[in-house]
Amino acid sequence: RRARAAMTRPSRRRSTAEGEEKPPAAPATLQVSFERIRDPHHAERAVRVYADGIFDLFHFGHSRALEQAKKVFPNVHLIVGCCSDKITHKFKGKTVLSDKERYETLRHCRWVDEIITDAPWVVTKEFLDEHEIDFVAHDALPYADASGQADDVYGMVKKLDRFVETKRTDGISTSDLILRIIRNYNEYVMRNLARGYTRKDLGISYVKEKRVRAASQFRRLSQKVREQQERMGKNFAFLPKGLRRNSQFLQFIKHFSDHVEDLMDKFVAEFGHEMQKNAGSFHRNADRIMTGFFRDVEERYHNWEKRLTSRFGKRFSPRI
16 A cells, blocks of 8 residues: 655645655546445455535544545545635635644644645535545534525535535534634633734733733632632631621622623723823823722732631631
8 A cells, every 4th residue: 555645735736745656546436336346355446535615724523534534445545635715715714723733733734645726615526526536524514605606605516426424523623713712802812812912913902911910810819719708618708897898898809800801891981081081101001000999909809818817716717
């Protein structure tokens, strides 16, 4: 069996790696029997199977689909087509990775033998003949053709009885991954700010940066409160009045951390006009105010923690 290679070629140009033996060509009129190909003794040549897609944010669902296509017959030469940015953005929408990045990702997938770049949106009989493709592998769901060329992108292939079905992997898709990021947008913004990215790198305003940082700091304080409550194993209500007042302060921290963005939205709505008029002064003072505010909050929390430890013993002291 010839050495496996990951080749890249445009949709209308054949190329092979230097010194590599070209796979035996199949006559354009060849009608391959499913039963004959699945026979392990049939090894006259590799069956040329084609699988296409966008492959944005390549994940294990993509890899499993390509693995199925590679293993659909005993001896398969898997050709993978990947659509360009131009056609994808036109018919499906913006991608996270560029077409060159998506091509490069596919080159490193173990199941891929050959890559066709700038693959067509709809597979045609002429395309199959040009690339000597025996079968097209994809899941069996009908895919509406946004380009208007057909009702189903794979309709023609199915009519020719040259379609083999693969199964989708539930629970993972590029859209799901993007949704996870959108759902936890502020956490990922804070993650990148903490790693040295600037608000300009992230495309966010000065006020948005402060909102995210404030919410993050209050969440950390709130987490400390929850951990302290778990160590006690009881509600703060059993505490003496002096400490109970401080427990109300801790509840304020938790409430504020849950609603800090709403409160800051109201603040911006009320004072946004003045902030724009005096942007330079506001930015200088805002940093000073925020720093002082959090220093005061954390100081009050640590004072409460120290009083609690001295009153009820080491078993309530923070565990570091």
